[in-house]
Amino acid sequence: MQETARKTGSAAAPLPRLPAHETIYRQLRALVLFGDLAPGQAVTIQGLCERLDAGMTPVREALRRLIAEGALELQGNRRVSVPLLDAGHVGELMFARQWLDPHLAERATARATTADLDGLTAIDADLDRAIQQGDMRGYLERNYRFHRTIYDLADAPILADVADGLWLRFGPSLRVVCGRIGTLGLPDRHKDLLDAMRAGNGKAAAEAIRADVVQGMEQVRQSLAQSARAG
Amino acid sequence: MQETARKTGSAAAPLPRLPAHETIYRQLRALVLFGDLAPGQAVTIQGLCERLDAGMTPVREALRRLIAEGALELQGNRRVSVPLLDAGHVGELMFARQWLDPHLAERATARATTADLDGLTAIDADLDRAIQQGDMRGYLERNYRFHRTIYDLADAPILADVADGLWLRFGPSLRVVCGRIGTLGLPDRHKDLLDAMRAGNGKAAAEAIRADVVQGMEQVRQSLAQSARAG
DNA sequence: CAGAGAAAAATTTGATCATATCCTGATGGC
DNA sequence: GCCATCAGGATATGATCAAATTTTTCTCTG
Structure with a gap:
């Protein structure tokens, strides 16, 4: 959310080093926001690990975040999917x-x-x-x-x-x-x-x-x- | 959210086995909701592990969820705290x-x-x-x-x-x-x-x-x- | 004998842990 | 006052365990 000014001389050093779970979150968020994931589609952790070339832990954390925001849905059986709207x-x-x-x-x-x-x-x-x-x-x-x-x-x-x-x-x-x-x-x-x-x-x-x-x-x-x- | 009917004869078997991150989430949520954590207070992962007698991974996931919901705040330096309202x-x-x-x-x-x-x-x-x-x-x-x-x-x-x-x-x-x-x-x-x-x-x-x-x-x-x- | 259905093995996927690595802020020497 | 070192804590990995789904196989009936 906030940019901490860095003392590196260059005009813009906007990414001191972003944690993996944060970058994964942003990618996943974009996937949902712009419809790369269809409503009702199932989403697997390991599938995302492969797709985004990332480890399980960051992907899991990003998923939790999206689920909490209502972007994804946790259907009883521990599986995750894109919600279907009525x-x-x-x-x-x-x-x-x-x-x-x-x-x-x-x-x-x-x-x-x-x-x-x-x-x-x-x-x-x-x-x-x-x-x-x-x-x-x-x-x-x-x-x-x-x-x-x-x-x-x-x-x-x-x-x-x-x-x-x-x-x-x-x-x-x-x-x-x-x-x-x-x-x-x-x-x-x-x-x-x-x-x-x-x-x-x-x-x-x-x-x-x-x-x-x-x-x-x-x-x-x-x-x-x-x-x-x-x- | 939803209860899957179990075939166990007993009237109510509502908790087949809840994942740890879920129970931790609920405990943490209650802690925030009912003011056991004061506004501005710092929250550490390891502190919560001890307090709730849980592993790091479930605690981390529960924290991500609370942060996404605005219950907790991630202050640039990777530290987590209870938000102060103005x-x-x-x-x-x-x-x-x-x-x-x-x-x-x-x-x-x-x-x-x-x-x-x-x-x-x-x-x-x-x-x-x-x-x-x-x-x-x-x-x-x-x-x-x-x-x-x-x-x-x-x-x-x-x-x-x-x-x-x-x-x-x-x-x-x-x-x-x-x-x-x-x-x-x-x-x-x-x-x-x-x-x-x-x-x-x-x-x-x-x-x-x-x-x-x-x-x-x-x-x-x-x-x-x-x-x-x-x- | 063919096929429906149920039990059971196998595979896929999710959950957790222990551990290693990396950041951040602080302490103390120069 | 500045830089090096250090401790506390957060992040990420891979392995391991458990749950769920799928596939296979077996049996029983028409």
Whole structure:
């Protein structure tokens, strides 16, 4: 979370030496967040050891962490899998995000500097580029990063933690949605948000992000209903 | 989470054999939740191994889990400690609970059976008894159990998980509050809630629990301000 | 005799431990 | 005041043990 300044003369020495379980955690987290693991898929420790070329202990610890965050599920028999969402779960997630994201956006609006806004604008531009190019992975990464940056700007660590944790729960399903509908036809509601933030209008920012959240979650819900009908 | 039915003739064989990391986790969780670990206190792996008479590996895994849930904090230098809350954190927690708890109470009201209500009433009676007897630990346990039971009744696993996780964050501080003001002088707002639930009035239940949450969190906030002035 | 079903062996996977290695912060000499 | 050394503690490995699943085999019936 925090970078401790190092006395090494070089401008940026951001990785003094990261523990293995931490790097494994980040890799695994990305795997979940960007849909490299499908909903319902089984996950074995030893499989991950091979896939990530790591020892058992760090992998086990990273898994515990993800399980605690709800990103993975421990199904009675000690086996681990990617959770399958049902309509109720999506409803809960939509409800939670409809409340958290606008609040955080409002706080972020009050605190963001011009540099912060430039950063967000740049991420959004990258996001648009990814959409144009049909780069789904790029889209998912930028979209997450965009929202995550807002969480960080809100200066509310606990709420940001909670909001961030929700992404891990619908990440796998979000990927399925995108696989279905492609990257095109995703209306970009981020522009409204950026306008509101630049204007310092917290309420408008909150409303803009609420619309974005509802639209995204609604798509997940529909995709889910479609899967249920098919399977 | 789920009980697998065993074929052993006996009525209840609920613990076929729980993994060590799981039992350790529960013990540690209780330690945090009920204030056996003070805010700011350092926690060492080897110390816990001795205290709980366990091996390092299960303790490490339990710690990772608690850290992921925000119950403990990993301070850059690989050391682990109980987080110290500031006013901003308490504000976040109050904000989150003011939104989550009422919603869950409303859902619980719609779903609770007569037996469920009897169970809640019994817990509340135990709680009153603990207050009368000045049994702080008993009070904290029953209070948690009361709210937790409502979360479970709401049939909203994700939101319940989030709400439950918040308790781990203010557990240590709550204990400090009680140590300061004693168990007496704690107005019991649970009666209003139970009345509303029995009447099937979800909105009233939500309002009753909101009052309870605000009162509790406000006490934590004041206690914290007092500590800051003193220390 | 063929096939369904159950017992049992085998394999896969998870859990734990003891131990070795590496960091971090502190102590003491220069 | 600075660098070397040291102790306490965290991290990671590999081996070992236990549980669960899968596969195999055997038996009993139609």
